[in-house]
Amino acid sequence: MYLSTVSRPVTGPPGPRRRRFAMVSGNVVALGTVSLITDVSAEMVAAVLPLYLVLGLQLSPVAFGVLDGVHTGATALLRVVGGFVADRFRRRKLVAGAGYALSTVAKLGLLLAGRSVPAIGAVIAVDRLGKGIRSAPRDALITLSTPPEALGRAFGVHRAMDSVGAFLGPLAAFAVLLAVGQSYDAVFVTSFCVAALAVVVLVLFVRERPDGEPADGPDEPRVSVREAFGLLRGRPARRIVLAAALLGLGTIGDGFVYLLLQRREDLGLRWFPLLAVGTSLAYLLLAAPLGVLADRIGRLPVVVGGYLALGATYLLLSGPVHGWPVLALTLALYGTFYACTDGVLIALAGPVLPARLRTTGIALVQTGQALAYLVSSVLFGLAWQAWGPQNATRAAALAVAVVLVGTLLLLAPPFRSVPRRVSR
Amino acid sequence: MTAMSTRAKIAVVTASAVLLGAVAAGYAATAAEPTRTPPPAAGDRAVTLTPGPRLLAITDRYVSAVAATDPSGPRTVSGLECLRVYAAAGTGVCLRPENAWSYQVVVLDSALRPTRTLSVPGLPNRARVSASGRMVSWTTFVGGDSYTASGFSTRTGILDTVTGATVTSLEEFAVTRDGRRHRSPDVNYWGVTFTADDNRFYATMSTQGRRYLVRGDLAARTVETVRENVECPSLSPDGTRMAFKEAVDATPAKGWRLSVLDLATMRVTATAETTSVDDQAAWLDDATLAYTLRADDGRPDVWSVPADGSGAPKLLIPGAESPSPLT
DSSP, rough: OHHHOOOOOSOOOOOOHHHHHSSSOOHHHHHHOOOHHHHHHHHHHHHHHIIIIIIIIIIOOOHHEEEOOOOOOHHHHHHHHHHHHHHTTTTHHHHHHHHHHHHHHHHHHHHHHHHHHHHHHHHHHHHHHHHHHHHHHHHHHHHTSSOOOEEEEEEEEHHHHHHHHHHHHHHHHHHHHHHHOOOOOHHHHHHHHHHHHHHHHHHHOOOSSSSOOOOOOTTTTOOOOOHHHHHGGGGHHHHHHHHHHHHHTTTOOHHHHHHHHHHHTTTOOGGHHHHHHHHHHHHHHHHHHHHHHHHHHHHHHHHHHHHHHHHHHHHHHSSOSSSSHHHHHHHHHHHHHHHHHHHHHHHHHHSSOOOOGGHHHHHHHHHHHHHHHHHHHHHHHHHHHHHHHHHHHHHHHHHHHHHHHHHHHHHHHHHSSSOOOOOO | OOOOHHHHHHHHHHHHHHHHHHHHHHHHHHSSSSOOOOHHHHHHHOOSSSSSSSSEETTEEEEEEETEEEEEEEEEEEEEOOEEEEEETEEEEEESSSSSSSEEEEEEOOTTTEEEEEEEEEEEEEEEEOTSSSSEEEEEOOOOOOOOOOEEEEEEEEEETTOOOESSSSGGSSEEETTTTETTTTEEEEEEOTTTTTSSEEEEEEETEEEEEEEEETTTTTEEEEEEEEEEEEEOOOOOOOEEEEEGGGOOOGEEEEEEEEEEOOOOEEEOOOSSSOOOOOOEEEEEEEEEEEOSSSEEEEEETTSSSSSSEEETTTEEEEEEOOO
């Protein structure tokens, strides 16, 4: 069913070299472009928001902590509801677009919120809501526009484009600040304009369904709530959602990883932001090649490899060896973990979820992972308190091993039959 | 959907990009701040930190001084740019921009000359000097650690200007909370105030969503909790009371009431200032507090209020912030 509903925009003779590049569909490139532009916009704001709140508005740390209290639970629920709506009305593009539009409007909201902490909190919540709503339909569109054997590459290319945007955003923000002085408003307006451009690209270039797929006739039954709940009754779908949640339990979060690195290397605190930059760089460079690798050798081995890299990261963080080479290696491994898992996990999940319920399924996978991560980061905080940072990190490495065994037990048998790359 | 040709789509995207770019550029052009005119040269009426009946404050980002008897009167503005300033016994501390993205702590002598400079992470928040002029402390905000978490943290450092010993972050100190050893990665400190012995100090510590007044010992590198819901403490010159901001209903989102804690009885008296105060107050003498309030657009004014809960707040230095008596 997959191959018949998906077009392959192969132009020219399908020679082995040419094919590698041609196999990312136009829709994936369009979605990647939208993500790239949107991330420029989002990271522009993220880069100057602390400056704006503290120096521009003179808010204090606890006021900022209040802003951070965003209801993850509510966002998670809305993500699944958004996924269901996208499936029921077969309007994935519309729901994704609504998510992008919400975040776009939020940029202007920052201008209007003034010094009111609740208003700024609400604006940030709207921004995150938009982000929560759009990711599942976007990923569903990628899976529906790509033959299953090329999903790894498609997600790899998409995630690489996405991180390029995240990379450029802060640079763009500082360029604006340099040009206009300390006018944060100008950064927000520029960010809004950039985000609006992304919505225009989405409207014009992203297609709801690939060429060749018939528009749904009136006789095609709509996805019902009951059918959505039934999704988890199917064994493969249930297993992938469980596995995603399980894998989420193995991660302690960027904040802790960078804090541990900073402490053990006694890094000047001013270099702190560069840790995230180093990780994104590795992620950006490796996302596409590892996606291609996932298509060749199977996605599960690549995800397993990613978690091995994560376990190694934790071991390095708790180990006796210090110095710059170790720091670089740790960041490279951590970036590899992201490159091996973020897109590849959805590429693994996509073919298992029925096309009718693809968005709901992906939303469940992402939500399961996010909620589990929330639990594990709290648990890690408690472990740190009880045993100190070093032993807590060793425990985290052990948790990764346990989680990996559990994931293999869940996923290995049914996923062996997932179509590999078409042989030449 | 529409049957637009690829060429038409590209034309629309290009047109949108040009239009949106013009909007952004147009807004930036109108929003650009006019270049700040440097303050007049100080000449013979230079700002000094020599103890005397004057108040130090920041006016339009520059260190300035007014007469204590006529604080809204003539003002002497120096050429020293600071975001926070404080002084005592001829020693000053200034938190100022080092370049566009980083800030530094500058220790000043009584003629406002830098004697020591330290680069600090994050954005300036609080600055204090002990009454003897020996100890200097600062607090900065450090940004969220990644793009997935916007959690904010603070770093508080202390410098001994005599020995040069520096604590870059109080987080290294051992914590006793309610009598028990407390270890947590989320411990944050802000707003140090020193006692007369230049070793003991008080500060705010936050952990697990609670904010405590802590008493610290620099030599022993320890802190212990004293009371909950006390932020930005400021010890009175006689060492008996602590001015602080108390979160309304223990919820910072509801704002803060400027209050005073009697350290002998542990009784709290709210001051007559009912507007939310988000500042570390300064004691002008043993009976009066000074603090910064901001208008909705962020414009600051320095106000004062009696510390015993009586009287009413009054506008002290219009258009200024970061007040400090020159004792």
